[in-house]
Amino acid sequence: MRLIVNKIFLVLSVFSALIGLAFLAWILTTLFIKGLNSFHFALFLNDLVEGGLRNLIVGQMILAGLASLIGIPLGMAAGIYIQEYGRGKYADTIRDLSDIMMSAPSIVIGAFVYALVVVPTGGTSGFAGAIALAIMMLPVVINTTDNMLALVPRELREAGIALGASKYKVIVDIVIKAAKVGIMTGILLAFARIIGETAPLLFTSETSNYFSLDLTESFPSLTVSIYDLANEPEESSRDLAWAASFILTVLVLIINLSGRFITRNKK
Amino acid sequence: MPILNIKKFSFTYPGVDYPSLKNINLPIRRNKITALIGPSGCGKSTLLRSMNRIHDLYPGNKYEGKIEFTDDANNSSNILDIKKENEFIELRQKIGMIFQKPTPFPMSIFDNVAYGLKIAGIKNKTELADRVETALKGSALWSEVHDRLGKSAMGLSGGQQQRLCIARAVAVKPEVLLFDEPTSALDPISTGAIEELIVELKKDVSIAIVTHNMQQASRISDYTAFMYLGDLVEYDKTENIFLNPKEKQTEDYITGRFG
Numbered sequence: 001m002r003l004i005v006n007k008i009f010l011v012l013s014v015f016s017a018l019i020g021l022a023f024l025a026w027i028l029t030t031l032f033i034k035g036l037n038s039f040h041f042a043l044f045l046n047d048l049v050e051g052g053l054r055n056l057i058v059g060q061m062i063l064a065g066l067a068s069l070i071g072i073p074l075g076m077a078a079g080i081y082i083q084e085y086g087r088g089k090y091a092d093t094i095r096d097l098s099d100i101m102m103s104a105p106s107i108v109i110g111a112f113v114y115a116l117v118v119v120p121t122g123g124t125s126g127f128a129g130a131i132a133l134a135i136m137m138l139p140v141v142i143n144t145t146d147n148m149l150a151l152v153p154r155e156l157r158e159a160g161i162a163l164g165a166s167k168y169k170v171i172v173d174i175v176i177k178a179a180k181v182g183i184m185t186g187i188l189l190a191f192a193r194i195i196g197e198t199a200p201l202l203f204t205s206e207t208s209n210y211f212s213l214d215l216t217e218s219f220p221s222l223t224v225s226i227y228d229l230a231n232e233p234e235e236s237s238r239d240l241a242w243a244a245s246f247i248l249t250v251l252v253l254i255i256n257l258s259g260r261f262i263t264r265n266k267k
Numbered sequence: 268m269p270i271l272n273i274k275k276f277s278f279t280y281p282g283v284d285y286p287s288l289k290n291i292n293l294p295i296r297r298n299k300i301t302a303l304i305g306p307s308g309c310g311k312s313t314l315l316r317s318m319n320r321i322h323d324l325y326p327g328n329k330y331e332g333k334i335e336f337t338d339d340a341n342n343s344s345n346i347l348d349i350k351k352e353n354e355f356i357e358l359r360q361k362i363g364m365i366f367q368k369p370t371p372f373p374m375s376i377f378d379n380v381a382y383g384l385k386i387a388g389i390k391n392k393t394e395l396a397d398r399v400e401t402a403l404k405g406s407a408l409w410s411e412v413h414d415r416l417g418k419s420a421m422g423l424s425g426g427q428q429q430r431l432c433i434a435r436a437v438a439v440k441p442e443v444l445l446f447d448e449p450t451s452a453l454d455p456i457s458t459g460a461i462e463e464l465i466v467e468l469k470k471d472v473s474i475a476i477v478t479h480n481m482q483q484a485s486r487i488s489d490y491t492a493f494m495y496l497g498d499l500v501e502y503d504k505t506e507n508i509f510l511n512p513k514e515k516q517t518e519d520y521i522t523g524r525f526g
Binding site: 087153155156157158159160161162163164165166167169173174177178180 | 319321324326352355356357358359360363364366367368370372373374382383386387432435436439
């Protein structure tokens with residue numbers, strides 16, 4: 001009897017796994033077929049006004065890059081604070097807040113930045129978009145920094161202190177180095193998280209059809225343009241949206257895989 | 268004059284209303300090895316960790332009494348009076364510590380040994396290289412690692428890592444070394460090598476060692492202190508403690524009747 005229950009359970013779980021995987025494969029193959037059909041190397045050379053994606057890809061990278069410049073140092077500093085310096089209720093509150101932020105809907109963060117930055121500065125801008133993405137990034141960076149530092153054995157910190165190093169030196173020279181691989185993986189995952197975000201940018205940076213490096217104006221964004229293009233009636237626009245989705249997916253996949261690669265090789 | 272003289276010393280951990288160490292009086296003698304033995308929870312590690320104030324990494328501890336430190340230049344001070352960051356750094360450069368688990372830093376073998384030297388302000392490359400070599404030779408590790416000083420210290424075996432930690436502590440020329448069960452995570456051969464090394468080191472430094480292993484205490488130490496439940500029960504020359512203990516508790520412990 002137990003053997004039969006065992007078998008039934010096995011079959012059921014394999015079946016469920018297959019359903020899940022099938023949908024994933026379906027999405028990916030559709031994306032790859034439709035994307036590759038409309039994919040052309042010239043997409044990288046022309047801007048959206050000329051039917052290409054160059055300005056959008058560059059713009060998305062700049063937004064994500066700027067967000068990382070804000071989000072990574074801030075998040076790491078907060079993570080270091082709660083793990084190494086903070087004690088008791090105060091640190092726990094920050095930790096809880098960060099956990100809540102992790103699950104905050106991205107559109108809410110977009111709305112928050114709209115009210116806080118876009119309205120006072122009088123319009124959408126690349127800066128506002130980068131700030132929204134940085135806020136998306138923060139909880140992931142805080143969380144991984146916190147968790148990875150917690151894995152560093154207490155004795156290692158004590159050994160540094162016992163040699164006469166100050167607490168700050170021990171953290172910078174020893175503890176962060178020991179947790180480096182884990183923190184780097186977290187940063188990559190945070191980057192992968194924001195590079196594909198649309199909602200936080202929708203009414204903060206919007207998007208632009210032209211090539212631009214001016215962060216005080218509406219800024220070209222791949223994800224927001226996919227959203228716009230997919231809503232256009234013309235077939236050509238929707239094809240372009242497929243190509244853009246394909247490029248974005250490959251980009252996120254590469255970042256995710258390199259994150260895994262680093263973890264596997266350095267551990 | 269003992270290098271460390273612990274007088275009427277009591278210690279209380281934060282959030283605990285009774286002291287973990289009560290009225291301890293114990294000398295750590297110059298160029299001798301003093302072993303601290305006793306069953307788990309007797310406070311021997313707590314006492315050792317008071318001597319370099321490593322407890323202060325976690326706030327809220329309460330010290331009472333005195334730990335007088337008379338350094339080689341014959342300056343006396345009370346370790347428990349230290350409050351300033353730079354005084355702590357100075358103290359810990361004079362009183363080094365080796366831990367139970369080997370604690371190599373995630374950097375090269377060379378940088379591990381040079382770490383304390385750099386903190387002490389030595390920047391000259393030749394001097395650094397010389398001191399690192401001397402320290403590694405002094406901890407019997409040089410022949411095994413001289414051709415891979417730039418490699419990560421994490422690749423060494425457990426016993427080698429522990430000798431590296433000793434080299435790292437010795438490099439800054441401390442006057443006292445505190446060993447907190449330095450061999451309990453090692454195999455018998457590595458343990459033998461570390462014990463030989465500790466005996467070798469007492470030419471230059473004074474040593475206090477916490478050990479669970481009574482044979483180890485009797486093999487290497489000159490003086491032994493037996494502790495039980497936060498009290499120092501008996502302190503004497505090692506042979507007296509093991510052959511002719513005065514207290515019944517000591518006798519029961521060393522003959523294996525409890526603990």
